[in-house]
Amino acid sequence: MVFEGLADKLQGALKKLKSKGKLTEKDVKEAMREVKLALLEADVNFKVVKDFINKVKERAIGAEVMESLTPGQHVIKIVNEELTALMGTTQSKLTFSSKPPTVYMLVGLQGAGKTTTGGKLGGYLKTMGKRPLLVAGDIYRPAAIKQLQVVGKQLDIPVFSMGDKISPVNIAKAGIEHANQHSNDVVIIDTAGRLHIDENLMDELEDIKKTVNPQEILLVVDAMTGQDAVNVAERFNEKLGIDGVILTKLDGDTRGGAALSVRAVTQKPIKFVGMGEKLSELEAFHPDRMASRILGMGDVLSLIEKA
Amino acid sequence: TKTRQGITSKVDQVLKTYKKVDEELFEEIEEILITSDAGVNTTMEIIDRLRNLAKERKITEAEDLKGLLKEILTDLLKIEKSNELNVNSSPTIILMVGVNGAGKTTSIGKIAYQFKEEGKKVLLAAGDTFRAAAIDQLEIWGNRVGVDVIKHQEGADTAAVIYDAIQSAKARKIDVLICDTAGRLHNKKNLMNELGKVGKIVEREFPEASKEVLLVLDATTGQNAIQQAKVFKEVTDITGVVLTKLDGTAKGGVVLGISSELDIPVKLIGVGEGINDLQKFVPQDFVNALFGDDN
Ligand SMILES: Nc1nc2c(ncn2[C@@H]2O[C@H](COP(=O)(O)OP(=O)(O)OP(=O)(O)O)[C@@H](O)[C@H]2O)c(=O)[nH]1
Ligand SMILES: Nc1nc2c(ncn2[C@@H]2O[C@H](COP(=O)(O)OP(=O)(O)OP(=O)(O)O)[C@@H](O)[C@H]2O)c(=O)[nH]1
Ligand SMILES: [Mg+2]
Ligand SMILES: [Mg+2]
Numbered sequence: 333m334v335f336e337g338l339a340d341k342l343q344g345a346l347k348k349l350k351s352k353g354k355l356t357e358k359d360v361k362e363a364m365r366e367v368k369l370a371l372l373e374a375d376v377n378f379k380v381v382k383d384f385i386n387k388v389k390e391r392a393i394g395a396e397v398m399e400s401l402t403p404g405q406h407v408i409k410i411v412n413e414e415l416t417a418l419m420g421t422t423q424s425k426l427t428f429s430s431k432p433p434t435v436y437m438l439v440g441l442q443g444a445g446k447t448t449t450g451g452k453l454g455g456y457l458k459t460m461g462k463r464p465l466l467v468a469g470d471i472y473r474p475a476a477i478k479q480l481q482v483v484g485k486q487l488d489i490p491v492f493s494m495g496d497k498i499s500p501v502n503i504a505k506a507g508i509e510h511a512n513q514h515s516n517d518v519v520i521i522d523t524a525g526r527l528h529i530d531e532n533l534m535d536e537l538e539d540i541k542k543t544v545n546p547q548e549i550l551l552v553v554d555a556m557t558g559q560d561a562v563n564v565a566e567r568f569n570e571k572l573g574i575d576g577v578i579l580t581k582l583d584g585d586t587r588g589g590a591a592l593s594v595r596a597v598t599q600k601p602i603k604f605v606g607m608g609e610k611l612s613e614l615e616a617f618h619p620d621r622m623a624s625r626i627l628g629m630g631d632v633l634s635l636i637e638k639a
Numbered sequence: 640t641k642t643r644q645g646i647t648s649k650v651d652q653v654l655k656t657y658k659k660v661d662e663e664l665f666e667e668i669e670e671i672l673i674t675s676d677a678g679v680n681t682t683m684e685i686i687d688r689l690r691n692l693a694k695e696r697k698i699t700e701a702e703d704l705k706g707l708l709k710e711i712l713t714d715l716l717k718i719e720k721s722n723e724l725n726v727n728s729s730p731t732i733i734l735m736v737g738v739n740g741a742g743k744t745t746s747i748g749k750i751a752y753q754f755k756e757e758g759k760k761v762l763l764a765a766g767d768t769f770r771a772a773a774i775d776q777l778e779i780w781g782n783r784v785g786v787d788v789i790k791h792q793e794g795a796d797t798a799a800v801i802y803d804a805i806q807s808a809k810a811r812k813i814d815v816l817i818c819d820t821a822g823r824l825h826n827k828k829n830l831m832n833e834l835g836k837v838g839k840i841v842e843r844e845f846p847e848a849s850k851e852v853l854l855v856l857d858a859t860t861g862q863n864a865i866q867q868a869k870v871f872k873e874v875t876d877i878t879g880v881v882l883t884k885l886d887g888t889a890k891g892g893v894v895l896g897i898s899s900e901l902d903i904p905v906k907l908i909g910v911g912e913g914i915n916d917l918q919k920f921v922p923q924d925f926v927n928a929l930f931g932d933d934n
Contacts, residue, residue: 445739473912
């Protein structure tokens with residue numbers, strides 16, 4: 333695969349340079365071609381790649397190559413720094429409402445991992461001492477309610493449902509009332525998967541938002557998503573004004589370039605990553621780790637850090 | 640479908656802006672292919688071929704490139720293996736495999752419905768004993784279609800469910816048995832081994848049946864789909880791909896690489912969540928649709 337040897341290729345492209353001196357425009361251009369291919373192969377969106385490359389080029393041209401680093405390593409360092417910056421330099425935490433219950437709403441494409449992640453989030457909040465309530469707002473997918481109930485039972489978290497004949501807007505509203513009556517201080521609303529171009533279903537989400545005024549709307553994105561991630565994120569964000577992203581299925585071997593795309597178009601933080609099917613497999617998002625994962629060069633970076 | 644017209648109109652637009660064939664035009668076409676998830680390698684290959692063919696045939700007008708591009712894409716999708724499901728002889732067993740959330744269970748419902756409509760006797764096997772309410776989901780599909788579902792408890796051994804379903808299919812003289820399996824990421828060794836075990840049960844218990852092992856791929860997936868296809872192919876004898884969620888804006892261009900590099904035919908496409916939202920994959924139509932020539 334193209335990116336496997338990115339570090340080697342960069343070294344190769346820049347080997348003519350001595351380990352001291354400045355990077356010239358020509359050197360950088362050659363190196364940037366390799367970086368561009370690696371990012372594309374990692375599924376980072378084409379336009380995002382273009383912008384990114386331009387930014388890195390600007391910084392790299394004329395940069396002093398430090399004595400301890402070869403030019404290739406130096407470029408990797410710049411690329412990694414910019415990538416991490418783009419990804420958000422600090423970890424972004426979940427926020428809570430000053431007037432409980434805090435309501436979170438999970439939205440996204442079909443099969444992204446909303447229902448599973450809703451359960452995971454509930455479990456995480458429970459360990460923090462909260463009293464979460466899961467609300468079954470997917471009335472369309474066969475056995476979606478049952479799925480959430482099974483998940484709730486595994487975690488010993490209550491699940492509020494009204495069957496599949498009541499509108500999700502009303503279910504959400506009733507769910508909050510239920511939480512108020514049962515002193516649940518956190519409400520997590522599961523919603524049906526939908527396409528970002530499905531106007532009716534996107535309107536439905538907007539209606540839920542208006543009705544329950546959630547603290548956070550979290551977009552659940554499959555880490556394996558390709559070039560289309562930007563369209564999806566852009567549309568959900570335009571329509572709902574999302575507050576953050578949860579990246580699922582990162583336990584696979586995808587480079588996860590979607591993370592970069594989504595982050596770049598929405599400017600919203602990635603808050604958690606899903607690392608497996610088990611309900612305990614939810615982790616905080618680390619921008620730096622994601623950056624080196626996308627470029628496939630964790631080892632190179634640790635070498636650079638030691639240098 | 641509207642998904643594919645996205646690339647089409649873009650190609651047309653690009654070809655109109657550029658009257659003459661030049662390097663910049665190739666770059667524009669490259670961009671269109673990349674943004675449809677064709678991947679770097681496949682895109683490079685297509686552009687190389689396009690460039691060579693254009694030179695060979697002395698093509699200088701931008702609009703003449705379209706025919707060439709179509710030729711090349713059709714060629715990439717053309718493989719020896721048939722794009723039709725192999726279900727003409729009875730009994731047939733179909734095993735659905737793929738990563739989490741790709742659309743396996745839903746596609747089973749749709750496929751079962753098509754066979755039922757053709758007058759075939761269909762049986763489903765609830766081989767996903769792992770995911771919460773996966774069995775219930777398949778049962779709802781079974782009810783919708785009007786076919787029986789063989790199931791065990793949640794947490795039971797998948798191979799045992801498939802074994803039972805095969806015995807039942809034989810006893811009832813079923814035409815098509817469709818088996819659901821749990822979603823699994825291809826980099827999980829133990830889960831992939833379990834799938835290998837299911838394959839062996841099928842070989843041993845149902846030698847008389849013709850077999851289809853369908854890899855279900857989400858069209859929204861990027862380059863990881865190639866890796867999925869590679870690894871699933873190593874563990875099971877993948878006979879075809881079902882490409883789902885083509886009703887979105889994702890272009891599903893990764894299919895180009897999968898059929899040309901891995902020699903796996905795409906057989907069906909999913910274009911929605913409804914029972915009727917399944918179509919045969921016809922390479923020529925797919926490419927024509929890329930260029931909006933089918934209407
Ligand atoms: N390996 C892995 N699988 C996951 C992860 N998160 C979810 N899944 C699996 O992905 C599949 C889909 O998850 P769901 O939670 O049903 O997704 P959803 O978004 O609710 O799906 P719809 O409601 O149909 O739109 C299931 O098989 C989950 O077990 C993860 O982080 N890693
Ligand atoms: N828009 C659209 N959605 C689809 C299509 N096929 C399946 N889906 C949806 O995708 C989601 C996941 O589908 P499932 O059939 O549960 O996927 P699966 O592969 O069985 O999932 P796991 O068993 O959890 O691995 C559901 O919400 C389906 O309704 C399709 O062609 N188009
Ligand atoms: Mg769900
Ligand atoms: Mg399933």
